[in-house]
Amino acid sequence: MTWLITGGAGYIGAHVVRAMLAAGEQAVVYDDLSTGIAERVPDGVPLVVGSTLDGEAVGRAIREHGVTGVVHLAAKKQVAESVELPLHYYRENVEGLRVLLSAVTDAGVASFVFSSSAAVYGMPDVDLVTEDTPCVPINPYGETKLAGEWLVRATGRATPGLSTASLRYFNVAGAASPELADAGVFNLVPMVFEKLTEGAAPRVFGDDYATPDGTGVRDYIHVVDLAEAHVATARRLREAPGTDLTLNIGREEGVSVRRMIDRIHAISGYDIEPVVVGRRPGDPARVVASADRVATELGWKARYGVDEMIASAWAGWVAAHGGGPGR
Numbered sequence: 001m002t003w004l005i006t007g008g009a010g011y012i013g014a015h016v017v018r019a020m021l022a023a024g025e026q027a028v029v030y031d032d033l034s035t036g037i038a039e040r041v042p043d044g045v046p047l048v049v050g051s052t053l054d055g056e057a058v059g060r061a062i063r064e065h066g067v068t069g070v071v072h073l074a075a076k077k078q079v080a081e082s083v084e085l086p087l088h089y090y091r092e093n094v095e096g097l098r099v100l101l102s103a104v105t106d107a108g109v110a111s112f113v114f115s116s117s118a119a120v121y122g123m124p125d126v127d128l129v130t131e132d133t134p135c136v137p138i139n140p141y142g143e144t145k146l147a148g149e150w151l152v153r154a155t156g157r158a159t160p161g162l163s164t165a166s167l168r169y170f171n172v173a174g175a176a177s178p179e180l181a182d183a184g185v186f187n188l189v190p191m192v193f194e195k196l197t198e199g200a201a202p203r204v205f206g207d208d209y210a211t212p213d214g215t216g217v218r219d220y221i222h223v224v225d226l227a228e229a230h231v232a233t234a235r236r237l238r239e240a241p242g243t244d245l246t247l248n249i250g251r252e253e254g255v256s257v258r259r260m261i262d263r264i265h266a267i268s269g270y271d272i273e274p275v276v277v278g279r280r281p282g283d284p285a286r287v288v289a290s291a292d293r294v295a296t297e298l299g300w301k302a303r304y305g306v307d308e309m310i311a312s313a314w315a316g317w318v319a320a321h322g323g324g325p326g327r
C-alpha cells in the first residue's frame with residue numbers, strides 16, 4: 001500500500017515513515033514544514049509541501065501518488081499555545097482534518113489512521129485509563145483531538161470501504177537516532193536536558209500531588225514503539241475492512257517526575273538537584289494507560305522502557321546542542 005503521511009517531516013511522523021518503510025510499505029510525506037524539517041524525510045520518499053487545509057493540493061498528492069491509506073499526524077500540539085490561540089488550533093486540527101477527510105473520501109482511500117492524544121481524557125481520576133474512561137479534555141488542544149476522533153469515526157461509518165483508527169498517544173519520548181530527536185523543548189525530558197546543560201536546576205511542577213512521591217505520574221512511550229503501533233494499525237485496517245478502532249498507545253507503567261529526573265541524571269551524567277516550583281495549571285496528578293485493548297486488537301506491546309527513551313533522547317540533545325556526558 002502507499003501511505004500518505006501528513007506531518008511526516010515532524011518528530012513522530014519521521015519515525016512513522018521509517019517504520020512503514022521497514023515494514024515494506026510505500027510512503028509519501030505531506031507536510032507544510034511549519035515545524036517539520038525536510039531533512040528528516042528519507043531519500044527516495046517523496047515530500048509534498050502543503051497544508052491539509054488545501055484540499056486541492058492534498059487531493060492532487062493522493063491521486064498522483066496512488067495513495068491507498070493516510071496516517072494523519074500533521075497538527076498543532078502545544079497545550080499552552082492552544083489556550084492562547086483556540087481559533088488557530090481548531091482551524092489547523094479540526095478544519096484541516098475535515099478538508100483532508102473530504103479529499104480522502106473523494107479519492108476512495110481505504111484506510112485512515114488519526115493521531116490522537118491522551119489529552120482527550122483531561123484529568124482522569126482512575127488508576128489506569130481505558131478507552132472507555134470518559135473523555136473530558138481541559139484545553140483546546142485536547143478538544144481538537146477529541147473532535148477529530150468524532151470526525152474520523154463519523155466519516156468512517158458513513159463511507160463504505162473506509163477503515164479508521166484513532167491512536168491516543170501517551171507521553172512520547174526518545175528517538176531512533178540522534179538526528180530524529182524531538183527538536184522542540186516543550187516536554188519534560190527536553191526541558192530537563194535544557195536546564196541541566198545550562199547549568200541550572202531542572203524544575204518539578206509540584207510535589208504535593210496524591211502520588212507516591214508527590215510528583216506527577218505519566219506513561220512514557222518510546223517513539224520507536226509508537227511508530228510500530230502505526231504499522232500494526234495499518235496492517236489491521238488493511239486486513240479487516242470496516243474497522244473502526246480507538247486505542248491507547250502507552251505502556252501501563254506510571255513514572256513520576258522525580259523518577260524521570262533521577263534517570264536523566266544517571267544517564268546524562270549531570271546531577272543538578274531539581275527545584276520544586278508550583279503546580280502547572282491543568283496538570284493532572286496521574287495519567288497512565290491501560291494497554292489491554294491495543295494488545296488484544298493488534299498484538300502490539302511496547303518494547304522499550306524509560307532508560308532507552310532517555311538515552312536516545314540524550315544522544316539527540318548532545319548532537320544538536322553539545323554537552324556530552326558528565327561534561
Ligand code: WQD
Pocket residue numbers: 077078079117118119170171172186187188189191192202203204205206215216217218257280283
Ligand atoms: C510531564 C510531567 C509535568 C516539565 C503534554 C500534553 C499532552 C501531550 C504531551 C502533545 C508533568 C512535569 C514537565 C518540567 C515538570 N501533548 N514537568 N517539569 O503535560 O503530561 O502532556 O505533552 O502532543 O497532550 O498535555 O507532558 O512532558 O509537559 O509533562 O515537572 O520542566 O512532567 O508537570 O507532570 P504532559 P509534559
